Amino acid sequence: MPPPYYDILKDITGEAKNIPPYPGPNRMRDCYCTVNLDQEEVFRTKIVEKSLCPFYGEDFYCEIPRSFRHLSFYIFDRDVFRRDSSIGKVAVKKEDLQKYHGKDTWFQLQPVSADSEGKVHLELRLSEVITDSGVISHKLATRVLECQGLPIVNGQCDPYAAVSLLGPSRSDAKKTKVKRKTNNPQFDEVFYFEVTRPLSYTKRQFDVEEEDVDKLALRVDLWNASNLKFGDEFLGGVRVPLRVLGQVGVHDAWYFLQPRENGGKSVKVEELGSLRLNIVYTEDHVFPSEHYTPLRDLLLHSANVEVHPVSASTAHILGEICTEHKPCEIDPVKLKESENLDTNRENLRQYVDRIFNVITTSGVRCPTVMCDIFFSLRESAATRFQVDQDVRYTAVSSFIFLRFFAPAILSPNLFHLRPHHPDPATSRTLTLISKTIQTLGSLAKSKSANFKESYMAAFYDYFNEQKYADAVKNFLDLISTSGKWDQKSIETPIMLKEGFMIKRAQGRNRFGMKNFKKRWFRLTNHEFTYHKTKGEGALCSIPIENILAVERLEEESFKMKNMFQVIQPERALYIQANNCVEARDWIDILTKVSQCNRKRLSTYHPSAYLNGHWLCCKLSADAAPGCTPCTGGLPANIQLDVDGDRETERIYSLFSTYMTKLIKMQEACGSKSVYDGPEQEEYSSFVIDDPQETYKTLKLIVSAVQTLEQQHTKYKRDKFKKTKIGSQEHPIGDKSFQCYIRQQSESSTYSI
Numbered sequence: 001m002p003p004p005y006y007d008i009l010k011d012i013t014g015e016a017k018n019i020p021p022y023p024g025p026n027r028m029r030d031c032y033c034t035v036n037l038d039q040e041e042v043f044r045t046k047i048v049e050k051s052l053c054p055f056y057g058e059d060f061y062c063e064i065p066r067s068f069r070h071l072s073f074y075i076f077d078r079d080v081f082r083r084d085s086s087i088g089k090v091a092v093k094k095e096d097l098q099k100y101h102g103k104d105t106w107f108q109l110q111p112v113s114a115d116s117e118g119k120v121h122l123e124l125r126l127s128e129v130i131t132d133s134g135v136i137s138h139k140l141a142t143r144v145l146e147c148q149g150l151p152i153v154n155g156q157c158d159p160y161a162a163v164s165l166l167g168p169s170r171s172d173a174k175k176t177k178v179k180r181k182t183n184n185p186q187f188d189e190v191f192y193f194e195v196t197r198p199l200s201y202t203k204r205q206f207d208v209e210e211e212d213v214d215k216l217a218l219r220v221d222l223w224n225a226s227n228l229k230f231g232d233e234f235l236g237g238v239r240v241p242l243r244v245l246g247q248v249g250v251h252d253a254w255y256f257l258q259p260r261e262n263g264g265k266s267v268k269v270e271e272l273g274s275l276r277l278n279i280v281y282t283e284d285h286v287f288p289s290e291h292y293t294p295l296r297d298l299l300l301h302s303a304n305v306e307v308h309p310v311s312a313s314t315a316h317i318l319g320e321i322c323t324e325h326k327p328c329e330i331d332p333v334k335l336k337e338s339e340n341l342d343t344n345r346e347n348l349r350q351y352v353d354r355i356f357n358v359i360t361t362s363g364v365r366c367p368t369v370m371c372d373i374f375f376s377l378r379e380s381a382a383t384r385f386q387v388d389q390d391v392r393y394t395a396v397s398s399f400i401f402l403r404f405f406a407p408a409i410l411s412p413n414l415f416h417l418r419p420h421h422p423d424p425a426t427s428r429t430l431t432l433i434s435k436t437i438q439t440l441g442s443l444a445k446s447k448s449a450n451f452k453e454s455y456m457a458a459f460y461d462y463f464n465e466q467k468y469a470d471a472v473k474n475f476l477d478l479i480s481t482s483g484k485w486d487q488k489s490i491e492t493p494i495m496l497k498e499g500f501m502i503k504r505a506q507g508r509n510r511f512g513m514k515n516f517k518k519r520w521f522r523l524t525n526h527e528f529t530y531h532k533t534k535g536e537g538a539l540c541s542i543p544i545e546n547i548l549a550v551e552r553l554e555e556e557s558f559k560m561k562n563m564f565q566v567i568q569p570e571r572a573l574y575i576q577a578n579n580c581v582e583a584r585d586w587i588d589i590l591t592k593v594s595q596c597n598r599k600r601l602s603t604y605h606p607s608a609y610l611n612g613h614w615l616c617c618k619l620s621a622d623a624a625p626g627c628t629p630c631t632g633g634l635p636a637n638i639q640l641d642v643d644g645d646r647e648t649e650r651i652y653s654l655f656s657t658y659m660t661k662l663i664k665m666q667e668a669c670g671s672k673s674v675y676d677g678p679e680q681e682e683y684s685s686f687v688i689d690d691p692q693e694t695y696k697t698l699k700l701i702v703s704a705v706q707t708l709e710q711q712h713t714k715y716k717r718d719k720f721k722k723t724k725i726g727s728q729e730h731p732i733g734d735k736s737f738q739c740y741i742r743q744q745s746e747s748s749t750y751s752i
Helices: 094-100 289-303 314-321 341-360 368-384 391-410 424-442 454-463 466-479 580-594 644-657 659-674 691-722 736-745
Strands: 005-017 031-037 040-044 055-064 070-078 084-093 104-108 119-130 136-148 159-166 173-175 186-195 217-224 233-241 250-256 274-285 495-504 516-524 527-531 538-543 549-552 563-567 572-576
Touching: 005 031, 005 070, 031 055, 040 055, 040 580, 055 341, 055 580, 070 094, 070 274, 084 094, 084 104, 084 274, 094 274, 119 217, 119 233, 136 159, 136 217, 159 186, 233 250, 274 644, 289 314, 289 644, 289 691, 314 644, 314 659, 314 691, 341 424, 341 454, 341 466, 368 391, 368 466, 391 424, 391 466, 424 454, 424 466, 466 495, 495 580, 516 580, 549 580, 563 580, 644 659, 644 691, 659 691
Parallel strands: none
Antiparallel strands: 005 055, 005 274, 031 040, 031 070, 070 084, 104 274, 119 136, 119 250, 136 186, 159 173, 159 217, 217 233, 495 516, 495 572, 516 527, 527 538, 549 563, 563 572
8 A cells, every 4th residue: 555645835925026017007017926736726815016026925834635746826917807817827847846945936937828737538549441442541540538637717618629640741630529617528539540551561561660650640739619709728738659559559548738839929938027936845655654663662762761861862863953053133233243134034034934834723733621721711801801802812822822832932941842951042043933923922902012122123023914913813713612512602603714615505306516506604613604695694504513524525426626525413515615725724624623522423425425325335325324434533632633653754854854964973972982072063063961872872763764765765666667657647748758658668568
């Protein structure tokens, strides 16, 4: 069984510059930027008005729940009629993301039509035909089966395929029927082309290399049928040389669509402007649990101080080797000659942003016991100080930020996060971070007045945007939601999440797309409702205690992506989110607020009940017990939802990255054991109380890491051998065509 993989993306959308001016009198534009997984938008920045060099400065963090080909960024302009038009895009292939990891990079904007997405499934078959005159000729049968993930143009996609045979004096061209309102069309149409052979051809002496078929190629272009006078829009195409047919004369494969060979519109790239991005992307391949036993045991034994000192433990060694020392001093008086104030401010801002995002996105993992405590604290304060509308937030934030997060950041050794007090430079950085985080969490009306130092007040201007206050409030709302339903009568409803999604009618008697309607969904700690539009009365209300499970719905149920189900006692509500990230967010938060329900299900049906049976298990009874174990069914107590294997894989990655430091630390242990004198300067950053025990631990760490490295190398090698280029999961395209040719040449079935 292959290991699961996890993709984590953090993007800082910085700024754009030199956007082409609007062809009107004011020449300025109102621009925003979107983040897309292939064609699927997962994030949108605010609109920056009246600028050709818009500054966004927005962070986006997500765990990517599906495979993708490109990470794309689109710049759009919104005109006075609120119509959006694309200006340009940046598309980074998945395999190239590591090149830009953690770096500020300027990318030239490309024309949107210059990079196609989606894939097409083709089947080619060369067969002999004997004519009435007895002459042997050959026909090429080309079947266009289907496409997936075609680009959506101006909100719609009505695709058709144009198929042509390219070669000397060839102009054969045929078209499929237009498939309306789908970017995953099923064509399944066959076209025939005559392929001539030289007169010297005989069946026994057949050799592809000697035939003119080697000079021919098949061209398949996908178009969007447009009703506009400007003509149909090109969506992408593929060119298949007929030499892939080989001796068997058959070829069946998926292809990535490619851009137009002439580059589409004649737009100079430098005329579209550029976009600055900072992309942080990590990919983890997690093996079965037994692979991590040696490293996990080393980590878990770190607390056993009876065996060795803390400084000789695996956890401590991990904290020495992974320490960053970016300068963050922002007090001009304390600034060193070699340091730059703006650079230090940016370093500190990045640290604060990272910690702030980790804190405010952790609400769904807050233990239930703590949620009940925060609930009681909030309700007591709201009852006592009824005039203060913000006391429900400040009462909890004063506890969680002032007494919990800020001290842990300031003095990690007191919370057993580190064995020793940090060095002076690190301590100073932690002090600045702690002050900023504490002020962000306080939700004070005048933030700058909270600082007696002018340099801190100036630095805090970075964080005066409303999004920070909103993130804190959402976090506090979530962690102060009680799971005890007998308290709902006194608890004020708290809005946790809202937004438009598409839902299917809850009755089971009618079928078809007409049952899917766009609705405004709203989740509080009391109920889950949907409305015709925002602000109107609820069309349906589901009490939280009636939510028995929240699970994904298989795409095959309705041929729709990003669907999930909210299971109730009598029926399930099927919902489609706007994108894969939104679907994951809704599932996570709905699971969190309903995890204390006494009647939560242990099994569910991953597919829908349609046409008198469950599509997953084929049972006909609509009340049949589920056929698949539910996810997210952990006991609702202080236990946290931690994936130990995944966390150990991340720790392995850190050790692997800093392997040179591990080796140097081993050398430092040897140096300290042999020479009883001052440490060499290159080893001075390591804290070594017991060189012999530390050396033993380091040796075990290196061994465990090297073993996992060998397993990862073997997995990647085996995966490449088993990868079938041309399959639906691994279409031919980009760099993979040469891999396909190489794979086929190694097979005895083909001779290309």
